Amino acid sequence: FNYHMTHFVMSAPDIRHLPTDAGIEVAFAGRSNAGKSSALNTLTNQKGLARTSKTPGRTQLINLFEIEPERRLVDLPGYGYAEVPEEVKLHWQRALGEYLQKRNSLKGLVVMMDIRHPLKDLDQQMIKWAVSVAIPVLILLTKADKLASGARKAQLNQVRKDVLAFTGDIQVEAFSSLKKTGVDKLTEKLDSWFGE
Ligand code: GTP
Numbered sequence: 001f002n003y004h005m006t007h008f009v010m011s012a013p014d015i016r017h018l019p020t021d022a023g024i025e026v027a028f029a030g031r032s033n034a035g036k037s038s039a040l041n042t043l044t045n046q047k048g049l050a051r052t053s054k055t056p057g058r059t060q061l062i063n064l065f066e067i068e069p070e071r072r073l074v075d076l077p078g079y080g081y082a083e084v085p086e087e088v089k090l091h092w093q094r095a096l097g098e099y100l101q102k103r104n105s106l107k108g109l110v111v112m113m114d115i116r117h118p119l120k121d122l123d124q125q126m127i128k129w130a131v132s133v134a135i136p137v138l139i140l141l142t143k144a145d146k147l148a149s150g151a152r153k154a155q156l157n158q159v160r161k162d163v164l165a166f167t168g169d170i171q172v173e174a175f176s177s178l179k180k181t182g183v184d185k186l187t188e189k190l191d192s193w194f195g196e
């Protein structure tokens with residue numbers, strides 16, 4: 001698949017507003033500020049495709065992108081950001097939960113975590129959910145450029161060891177949008193999910 005061909009389709013506040021649930025979708029999830037939108041831009045080689053921000057909570061809608069007909073990428077709202085109004089948080093949680101549980105075309109989940117703070121409670125919940133509904137997971141440890149190579153490898157090994165406890169189809173890789181690290185691993189995985 002040529003990910004550079006990806007284009008924006010729409011933003012939706014909840015799944016009722018999404019297009020027909022057919023084809024294959026892969027979603028990018030993770031805590032607020034983990035680097036989801038940046039990773040999408042790196043993957044597609046398009047700087048402004050998904051909006052990025054220093055302010056956590058930037059992505060508040062389900063953002064849908066199309067690589068080609070019937071093959072879509074979804075940038076999900078980040079979870080775990082405390083500084084938003086309770087009402088907004090509740091809406092996100094509901095929209096996110098609904099998407100994950102009801103969207104039949106969802107065939108793979110990329111969970112992004114800052115390599116310095118991996119596997120927080122909500123990350124673990126997300127992984128547990130995916131495993132429970134047999135959706136394969138690719139964990140990207142983002143902002144890998146923030147650690148020296150020794151610490152980076154140690155963290156990667158630690159997380160690989162930790163996720164064995166979930167006994168699911170889970171792969172863990174280091175990623176950096178800044179240095180373009182791990183982009184090949186991401187495209188490989190997406191190709192395998194989209195290729196079915
Ligand atoms: P929400 O939409 O709020 O959930 O955030 P997000 O997960 O989409 O994060 P986003 O891509 O907007 O990035 C958040 C911040 O992290 C921005 O300031 C980015 O520039 C920075 N960032 C993202 N990826 C990297 C990376 O690989 N390395 C470094 N050093 N910074 C990064």
Ligand code: MG
Nearest residue numbers: 036037058059
């Ligand atoms: Mg975002």
